[in-house]
Amino acid sequence: MRVVLVINKFSASSPPVVQVLRELVLIFVVSETRSIILGTVCMVFLFLVLGFSSVGSQFFRACTTDVALKSRICCPLWNGSPCGEHAGRGKCPIKLISDVSQVSEISHGKNQCHDERMDWPTGYHQFVCRCKGNYSGYDCGECKYGHYGEKCDHMKILVRKEIRILNVTEREKFLRYLTLSKLTSSKDFVILVTNNRRNPKSSQFRNVSIYDLFAWIHHYTMKPIAQNCSYTSHRTFAHQGPAFLPWHRLLLLFIERQIQLLTGDEDFALPYYDWSRDNNCSICTDELLGRNDLEGNILNNSYFSSWGMICGNSENPNTYCNSAVTRNYSGCLQRNPSTKEDSGLPTHQDVLNALKWKDYDTAPYDKTALYSFRNAIEGFLDPSDGEMYGPYLHNRVHSYMGGTMADTFISANDPMFILHHSFVDWQTRKQQEEMGTIPKKPCAAQWKGSLKAKKWCLNLHLALNLFNLVSRLYITFTSAPHLRSFPTHFPEAQKLDTMAENITYAEMNLTTSKGKGKKKTDTAQ
Structure with a gap:
């Protein structure tokens, strides 16, 4: 041969x-x-x-x-x-x-x-x-x-709109496209499944639908990292570190492009859900993401009532996607938005507070990082003072939605995941615009002393530059004035028309103040 x-x-x-x-x-x-x-x-x-x-x-x-x-x-x-x-x-x-x-x-x-x-x-x-x-x-x-x-x-520039300002045609197209991606097998990709990660001979490749491929990718990165014949459970490849924001941006671009290829609609763009102006989940309706019963089951009038979950019940670190091994779904999609007063959605002020942190990330570059934009957005850090530990923002939305979204391993099975992370990406874009295409401060000053630290900063600098370029030139977002009202120092463009096809969103003049104080008790989960 x-x-x-x-x-x-x-x-x-x-x-x-x-x-x-x-x-x-x-x-x-x-x-x-x-x-x-x-x-x-x-x-x-x-x-x-x-x-x-x-x-x-x-x-x-x-x-x-x-x-x-x-x-x-x-x-x-x-x-x-x-x-x-x-x-x-x-x-x-x-x-x-x-x-x-x-x-x-x-x-x-x-x-x-x-x-x-x-x-x-x-x-x-x-x-x-x-x-x-x-x-x-x-x-x-x-x-x-x-x-x-x-x-x-x-x-071409794709425009991501807030889901509640989509007209009827756009809304139905989005829901139909998601359904089609759930029902259509991927022609280019398969997924890896196994009941024993330690035995390569047990690995199998399975066919999968386009949407389930998207959910599997997220599941695949969530598995603990194997090192020296043991598992590192405190960190994964796409969470609790600098990779969190760029990795999820790439994941959204992936499913967006796969749907474009599936439908032949090159103008399709994912919408986002600005949860910061909601007291409760206003898109959990039959017309949008679906209502649920008291047990968290999506009601029959929704597109998503019969959606099955791939890779459910697979918290075992030694497996990859248990349910796919048997080619069966592990139950149906569930959602149960919280009604507790102390566990509501993050506020718009929380978002503004997170945007003020200028260091993309800080040492030790995990969920304990203080004064870190990434850690504030991910939700392990209180965005108001940069010190108190969470859950806030991203993490809090997952917890608030309950059901499938509350289980990180399988959360991407819920289309709410797409709308949620698209808004997280919206926040990231705002911070990037203030930072500029090339970050002036890729990491905190106190971490620049040793040779290893300087090399770390160089790598992070390169990553952020590429992160800026991944979608900066061809993805933009609309704003929705009737859904949110920005402070006067966040002026919107004079010609803003949220229903226009080629709208761009406003530049934001962010404050640069930082909170100060001592580290407080770690209550992160």
Whole structure:
């Protein structure tokens, strides 16, 4: 059998953008037992969604065959040539060799204690397509986000609207598209399932619907990180650290693009739900996300009353998506918004308070970080003083909704997850606009002393720059004046028309004051 190989995908001879991507992927993950360890931020599908020169991540159907897994090469044909090379779309970074044994063995095949998500996708494939220009995808057959057309040479700005200002046609389209994504199997992707993560031979790949793929991705990152034959349960790849905001932005872009491809509607954009102006869940109605009974079941008049949940009942750290192993859903979607006075939705003032923190993140870069914008938005930190521990903002909304949303492992099964995180992304955009495209202060001054700390800051700086570029040029949000009233120092554009198709939202002049004081008792969950 003749296979290919040559240079490591991230060698010194890699294109500059690949080197930048490596820096992004090797963002530090902080451990309780070690001050800093190299880890991966967007393990599951970072290269896919960014669509730069290297593409990997996710389990592509074409690359889960016995041949592809044995050779460790994922360079599918596009229009007759690997990675669309004859069409100038990409290239497979390999040369012919005579013996497949020269390709390194699958790391987690020998070491059952290794987490295959680390250094993605080397746990499964050593070589993947490198797409050129504006081309993207596992076979370079798609366009980068924001680019369209046969040659990916057209750009457009997508407009994300508050769900309550959608007209009837837009609202019904959104609900129908979600339903279609729940019922349609993905033609490009499969998911990994297993009852024993420590035994690679037990791994299986299953078909999955497009929406369930989205929910599975979130579940996949939630599993504890395997290190030295034990699990690190206090941290995951997409939560409680700097990766939280960019990772979830990429996740939204992924499902948004998958729905565009499914429906052929390239103008489709996800709406968002501004919960900061609600005393209770005003979109939990039959016309929108559905009402629920006293037990949390979605009532029959809703699009979502019969939605099943993938990967439910899978808190066991040694499994991946138990329910998918048996090809069954693990119960139906549930939601039970709280009626308790002390557990209501976060307020608009809470959002404004969070936006004042100028450091994207601070040491030790986890849920205990003080004066941290990321930690305030994620909800482990009181946004008003930057010191008291939560739950607030993002975390509080998950708790308030109850049911499926309150269980982080399976929360993405509820379409409320999309609307919620789209508004979290709205808040992130506001803070980014104040910071500028290139952050002047990527991390706190007190963490810049040691060589390791300086390298950490450099990696975070690169990550934030790429984070800024991921959707800045082609995603914008509408505002809804009749739903929220900004203070006078947050002026909206004079020509604001919330029902217009090409509306842009206002620049915000944020205050820069910070709260001061001593660290208070940690009550975070």
